[in-house]
Amino acid sequence: MGEVLKPSAMPRLQSGxxxxxxxxxxxxxxxxxxxxxxxxxxxxxDDAAQDVFLTVHRQLSRFRRESTLRTWxxxxxxxxxxxHRRGARRKAARLDPxxxxxxxxxxxxxxxxxxxxASAFVTRFVASLPPKRRDVFVLAALEEMSIPEVAEILSIxxxxxxxxxxxxxxxxxxxxxxxxxxxxxx
Amino acid sequence: xxxxxxxxxxxxxxxxxxFSPTPDDVARVRAxxxxxxxxxxxxxxxxxxxxATRLARVGARLLVVGAVAASSAAIGYxxxxxxxxxxxxxxxxxxxxxxxxxxxxxxxxxxxxxPPAAVAxxxxxxxxxxxxxxxxxxxxxxTAPSPDADSLARELEALRAVERALRDGRPGLAxxxxxxxxxxxxxxxxxxxxxxxxxxxxxxxxxVPLGLDLADEFAxxxxxxxxxxxxxxxxxxxxxxxxxxxxxxxxxx
Numbered sequence: 212m213g214e215v216l217k218p219s220a221m222p223r224l225q226s227g228x229x230x231x232x233x234x235x236x237x238x239x240x241x242x243x244x245x246x247x248x249x250x251x252x253x254x255x256x257d258d259a260a261q262d263v264f265l266t267v268h269r270q271l272s273r274f275r276r277e278s279t280l281r282t283w284x285x286x287x288x289x290x291x292x293x294x295h296r297r298g299a300r301r302k303a304a305r306l307d308p309x310x311x312x313x314x315x316x317x318x319x320x321x322x323x324x325x326x327x328x329a330s331a332f333v334t335r336f337v338a339s340l341p342p343k344r345r346d347v348f349v350l351a352a353l354e355e356m357s358i359p360e361v362a363e364i365l366s367i368x369x370x371x372x373x374x375x376x377x378x379x380x381x382x383x384x385x386x387x388x389x390x391x392x393x394x395x396x397x
Numbered sequence: 398x399x400x401x402x403x404x405x406x407x408x409x410x411x412x413x414x415x416f417s418p419t420p421d422d423v424a425r426v427r428a429x430x431x432x433x434x435x436x437x438x439x440x441x442x443x444x445x446x447x448x449a450t451r452l453a454r455v456g457a458r459l460l461v462v463g464a465v466a467a468s469s470a471a472i473g474y475x476x477x478x479x480x481x482x483x484x485x486x487x488x489x490x491x492x493x494x495x496x497x498x499x500x501x502x503x504x505x506x507x508x509x510x511x512p513p514a515a516v517a518x519x520x521x522x523x524x525x526x527x528x529x530x531x532x533x534x535x536x537x538x539x540t541a542p543s544p545d546a547d548s549l550a551r552e553l554e555a556l557r558a559v560e561r562a563l564r565d566g567r568p569g570l571a572x573x574x575x576x577x578x579x580x581x582x583x584x585x586x587x588x589x590x591x592x593x594x595x596x597x598x599x600x601x602x603x604x605v606p607l608g609l610d611l612a613d614e615f616a617x618x619x620x621x622x623x624x625x626x627x628x629x630x631x632x633x634x635x636x637x638x639x640x641x642x643x644x645x646x647x648x649x650x
Contacts, residue, residue: 235427239418239423239426239427240417240418240423243416243417243418243422244413244416244417244418247416248416254607256422257422257425257426257429258576260422260426261426261429261430261433261573261576262576262580264426264430265430265433265434265577268430268434325411326411326414326415327415328411329407329408329409329411329412329415330411330412330415330416332408332412333408333409333412333416334412352409353409353412353413353416355413380405383405384402384405387404387405387408391404
């Protein structure tokens with residue numbers, strides 16, 4: 212794994228166009244979290260992120276500034292996540308044992324367990340949402356974007372974005388209350 | 398803020414933390430991406446966004462062409478019919494009009510309800526063309542390679558690149574090339590080879606549990622494969638609990 216991104220592999224971009232390295236450095240976290248939020252399994256995240264950035268690499272020189280870079284990226288992320296979710300159903304049996312978050316050295320065991328539980332809960336919840344509501348929830352609640360920004364990225368009216376987020380949050384609180392009830396009863 | 402809202406923000410904050418990439422994630426994907434870009438993709442791949450756009454454009458063009466063709470046919474039929482009717486009226490008005498060399502004008506033979514000869518002409522041409530014998534291919538003439546043979550050759554070439562990467566001890570590159578191959582040629586013919594190399598590459602890259610799962614699955618799907626031994630050996634070398642059975646390995650912490 213000693214390979215590095217070779218400059219020769221990068222396109223020569225005209226001045227004013229976004230540079231691939233800069234896009235990668237600045238937006239990798241956004242892409243990764245959105246993929247995760249949109250239901251790509253942890254074991255498939257590397258593949259999915261690579262797919263996204265391969266597309267970015269090919270298309271960047273043709274990126275028109277009619278939309279923001281994040282809007283464009285989210286469109287790619289959404290397509291890649293859909294493809295990976297579909298592929299994951301096929302491979303579900305063999306990937307199941309690796310679905311859980313692997314603990315890393317750092318936080319205490321309690322913290323790790325709580326993080327893993329929260330992550331699993333949110334993953335399940337997001338997967339249960341209708342796609343339109345899911346996109347809004349991922350961008351607003353997980354990415355903490357403002358609603359006008361979410362509306363712009365998804366090309367939907369502002370009020371629609373507010374409504375979808377409100378409905379998603381109601382669902383989220385209900386699911387959380389149910390889980391808390393379950394935990395307290397056991 | 399009530400307790401539910403507190404819980405909500407805490408759960409979301411924890412999820413955000415676990416969903417975020419570590420510096421290792423950033424570097425690993427970047428290295429793998431760089432290797433794939435440096436090696437070059439096996440074939441130009443359709444991008445998820447542009448594929449849909451292109452299909453939409455093709456569909457729109459077909460619709461436009463169809464509409465133009467239908468309009469032209471309708472206009473032609475209407476114009477021809479008008480011409481035939483007016484000519485018939487003229488003939489009826491001048492019954493003694495002479496026939497040239499005894500031949501009746503075609504339009505005169507047409508009944509008012511039938512389309513004129515000018516409109517029917519293309520149909521006759523088409524029938525004539527259809528009736529003409531097909532030109533036989535000269536014996537020994539070079540034949541174009543079939544798309545199947547072409548795609549098989551490309552798939553084989555891509556798998557050779559994967560094999561070279563494995564031999565050079567670059568499993569990350571091998572996995573990247575395989576992913577690219579899966580993306581560009583999802584319906585390839587060399588499935589057995591792809592799965593064998595993927596299992597070997599996973600084990601070699603350090604993703605041993607997943608590699609072992611893939612190796613087990615490969616062995617059960619292709620019990621008589623010539624690659625089976627190689628896959629088993631490649632994963633056994635990297636498996637810390639190689640002496641145990643698969644179930645035992647999976648239970649290890």
